[in-house]
Amino acid sequence: MxxxxxxxxxxxxxxxxxxxxxxxxxxxxxxxxxxxxxxxxxxxxxxxxxxxxxxxxxxxxxxxxxxxxxxxxxxxxxxxxxxxxxxxxxxxxxxxxxxxxxxxxxxxxxxxxxxxxxPFLLIVGPQTKANTLQEFLTLARANPDKLNYGSAGNGSVNHLLGEMLKVEAEIRITHVPYKGAPQAISDVIGGHLDSAFASAPSVIASVRQGLVRALAVSSGRRVAISPETPTIAEGGVKDFDVNxxxxxxxxxxxxxxxxxxxxxxxxxxxxxxxxxxxxxxxxxxxxxxxxxxxxxxxxxxxxxxxxxxxxxxxxxx
Structure with missing residues (x-):
């Protein structure tokens, strides 16, 4: 039964x-x-x-x-x-x-x-004097609050990736919120913004065209869409892994x-x-x-x- x-x-x-x-x-x-x-x-x-x-x-x-x-x-x-x-x-x-x-x-x-x-890519424009993540972090530490980064808006993944990098790398850079990631990317290209985190598909074309430089990828491993771009962890920020x-x-x-x-x-x-x-x-x-x-x-x-x-x-x- x-x-x-x-x-x-x-x-x-x-x-x-x-x-x-x-x-x-x-x-x-x-x-x-x-x-x-x-x-x-x-x-x-x-x-x-x-x-x-x-x-x-x-x-x-x-x-x-x-x-x-x-x-x-x-x-x-x-x-x-x-x-x-x-x-x-x-x-x-x-x-x-x-x-x-x-x-x-x-x-x-x-x-x-x-x-x-x-994953997301950390990008910089032609006016930013950094070709690697290490150079970017050194520049930020030497100029606290002088460099900035854009995002798709307050509370967006782009924004919080920047805040995570600030905490983990112990740097001070200024957040500039936009109404969407495309506007932030455009201002990086135009030299009005120092840097931004952008999803790989939204910015990879600009990277390949040389309009922006990808300093690092947010994931724990390099990615096929941009295999030459090192990870943030490889750049010295231990255990950083956001994918x-x-x-x-x-x-x-x-x-x-x-x-x-x-x-x-x-x-x-x-x-x-x-x-x-x-x-x-x-x-x-x-x-x-x-x-x-x-x-x-x-x-x-x-x-x-x-x-x-x-x-x-x-x-x-």
């Missing part, structure tokens, strides 16, 4: 995984159309639709640094038919930026699968069998050559992980970014 009870308890989740999805699945993207998050969501959505023989609809709900779209998923039914594709900047940074979030980034979500990672991820979440309480199915399907997609080529064009690298590994990664990154936010003294309403 006990064995029958155990089997009966296991039956619903097995059926759910076997039958899922039986209808259209909605993926909410908490950023605007056209960006990296939207690009990755549409690419993975198309692949999942082909596998599942069901429509996968992408819905952009931008606003409040990703909070609006993320909240919608947190409050959705935990049935697998509403998913979230987001990135480290929203899921791991917002808990420290906002005093009152309408959700908990860990407790209210089921981490399902990571998709990719994309923001993109991934898929569901509402808390989602059936483990559905989580496992989606994770397995995504892992297989990440091995497909055409998908890897799409990521490579974005300067991204596939990142496969188990749901448990993804949860641990999120918790680690929330703590990492909390340190940077505290150092920067940033709070958003």
């Amino acid at each position: 006990a064995g029958f009870a155990v089997a009966l308890a296991a039956w619903p989740s097995g059926i759910l995984a076997e039958d899922f999805p039986a209808r259209a699945v909605r993926i909410i993207v908490p950023q605007s159309a056209g960006g990296a998050t939207d690009t990755f969501a549409r690419a993975i959505g198309q692949k999942l639709s082909e596998r599942w023989k069901q429509p996968v609809v992408i819905e952009n709900r931008a606003g409040a640094a990703g909070v609006i779209g993320t909240e919608a998923v947190a409050k959705a039914p935990a049935d697998g038919y509403t998913l979230l594709v987001t990135y480290e900047g929203s899921q791991a940074i917002n808990p420290s930026l906002y005093e009152k979030l309408p959700f908990d980034s860990i407790r209210d979500f089921e981490p399902i699968a990571t998709i990719a990672v994309t 923001p991820w993109w991934g898929i979440f569901g509402p808390a309480g989602l059936s483990p069998s559905i989580v496992s199915k989606i994770n397995s399907d995504v892992a297989e997609i990440l091995q497909e050559l055409d998908f890897q080529e799409l990521l490579a064009k974005q300067g991204a690298t596939p990142l496969a992980s188990s749901p448990e590994e993804f949860r641990a990664l999120l918790a680690k990154d929330i703590a990492k970014w909390a340190k940077a936010v505290k150092a920067a003294g940033i709070k958003m309403n």
Whole structure:
């Protein structure tokens, strides 16, 4: 009788995984159309639709640094038919930026699968007298508060990377927020700004054209899109490793069998050559992980970014 009870308890989740999805699945993207998050969501959505023989609809709900779209998923039914594709900047940074979030980034979500990672490059313009990270740090230490760096806005990954570098390298450089990364990159090119952190895909063309110099890459290892660029750790800032991820979440309480199915399907997609080529064009690298590994990664990154936010003294309403 006990064995029958155990089997009966296991039956619903097995059926759910076997039958899922039986209808259209909605993926909410908490950023605007056209960006990296939207690009990755549409690419993975198309692949999942082909596998599942069901429509996968992408819905952009931008606003409040990703909070609006993320909240919608947190409050959705935990049935697998509403998913979230987001990135480290929203899921791991917002808990420290906002005093009152309408959700908990860990407790209210089921981490399902990571998709990719994309590093950032520290760039300088032609007027900045530094050809290596070591020279840049030496210049900054000799001229405290004189050098500046641009970002996509207060609380952005670009901004916090600069704050992390300031803390870890013990330098003082001035932050200049812009309304978007392209404007900051443009001012580096034009000589109005000394430096900036920019995602590899957004700035690699300018690096290759010689409009800016890439002094270092934020990830712990060199990257294929710019293999000649050393890491920040190689430049003397020990253990510096920031390589923001993109991934898929569901509402808390989602059936483990559905989580496992989606994770397995995504892992297989990440091995497909055409998908890897799409990521490579974005300067991204596939990142496969188990749901448990993804949860641990999120918790680690929330703590990492909390340190940077505290150092920067940033709070958003």
